[in-house]
Amino acid sequence: MRVLVTGGAGYIGSVVTAALLESGHEVTVLDDLSTGHEDAVPDGARLVQASLHDSAPVLADVRPEAVLHFAAKSLVGESQVAPELYWENNVGGSLALLEAMRAADCRRIVFSSTAAAYGEPEEVPILETAPTRPTNTYGASKLAVDAMLTSYATAYGFAAVSLRYFNVGGAAYGVGERHATETHLIPIALQVAAGTRESLTVYGSDYPTPDGTCIRDYVHVVDLAAAHLLALPAPAAGEHRIYNLGSGTGFSVQEMVDAVRTVTGHELPVVVGDRRAGDPARLVASSAKIHSDLGWAPVHTDLTEIVSDAWAFTQSR
Numbered sequence: 001m002r003v004l005v006t007g008g009a010g011y012i013g014s015v016v017t018a019a020l021l022e023s024g025h026e027v028t029v030l031d032d033l034s035t036g037h038e039d040a041v042p043d044g045a046r047l048v049q050a051s052l053h054d055s056a057p058v059l060a061d062v063r064p065e066a067v068l069h070f071a072a073k074s075l076v077g078e079s080q081v082a083p084e085l086y087w088e089n090n091v092g093g094s095l096a097l098l099e100a101m102r103a104a105d106c107r108r109i110v111f112s113s114t115a116a117a118y119g120e121p122e123e124v125p126i127l128e129t130a131p132t133r134p135t136n137t138y139g140a141s142k143l144a145v146d147a148m149l150t151s152y153a154t155a156y157g158f159a160a161v162s163l164r165y166f167n168v169g170g171a172a173y174g175v176g177e178r179h180a181t182e183t184h185l186i187p188i189a190l191q192v193a194a195g196t197r198e199s200l201t202v203y204g205s206d207y208p209t210p211d212g213t214c215i216r217d218y219v220h221v222v223d224l225a226a227a228h229l230l231a232l233p234a235p236a237a238g239e240h241r242i243y244n245l246g247s248g249t250g251f252s253v254q255e256m257v258d259a260v261r262t263v264t265g266h267e268l269p270v271v272v273g274d275r276r277a278g279d280p281a282r283l284v285a286s287s288a289k290i291h292s293d294l295g296w297a298p299v300h301t302d303l304t305e306i307v308s309d310a311w312a313f314t315q316s317r
């Protein structure tokens, strides 16, 4: 298929681009390089540096058969203090993209949604039918795009899939997580192991979990990429599907710290700090729906493997 990948210079977008190329797809990446890296775009993909707001001429030129839409602002903390960036980029940008798709008669899309769309869960594991009550603007902006896709499917026959990622980790194809502003647990812990940061602050050890630290569902970026390839041809015209993507298993921050110590051999100094606002105690996905519909199952579920692959990437930089 001839596809356009927005945000293909970012962490997840570049890994999925590499997987698409490996499967024989023809890929153009649209990225404004505001947070992505030109050198992360895999060889074999064409890069067009443009914003989502200026995507119409790109769509008209490329004439893709499908779009995989990753480009977004994705810092929860920032979304609380500068919400306009999230409404403008994530919601306004996605609307511009959908309109550009409509004009170019491209009606197939896979969208990067998020577990943050659910907010604080009533029940764990979280099903796709759970209430969506995001606790931050980032999650609200992604949820708004999910709603947009439902209406574009109904009104204009779009074939759409929203994939709600839980905690993505690992690296592949020489690409890994590297953000100018890093807030995520695994890369921060690895920065400490690599000696570029002094210590890791564990945000709270008084949660109602077995060791008192938060539990999250970590999914390897390779498994995530495989889900995108399965999702791409899945929906019929007029259909918008929503799938969770997690491993179905929870690991605590303490367990992650232990895994990083094991993999890196670094003692990893840890400071226990206050809770971070808006962090639910336990977020674990049910991915049963994508398993039964598309046959997706995560393969790289071992925490050590996720950390090892991310560590290999950190060391390669």
Ligand code: UFG
Binding pocket: 074, 076, 114, 115, 116, 138, 139, 166, 167, 168, 183, 184, 185, 186, 188, 200, 201, 202, 203, 204, 214, 215, 216, 253, 276, 279, 283
């Ligand atoms: N954590 C620490 N110290 C740190 C960083 C994180 O203790 O320095 C803890 C957090 O409190 C949390 C866990 O590690 O309990 C994971 O935190 P991340 O920031 O790595 O990931 P989140 O679970 O907060 O966020 C992820 C995605 C978001 C998405 C969210 C959905 O990265 O994009 O899940 O809930 F919005």
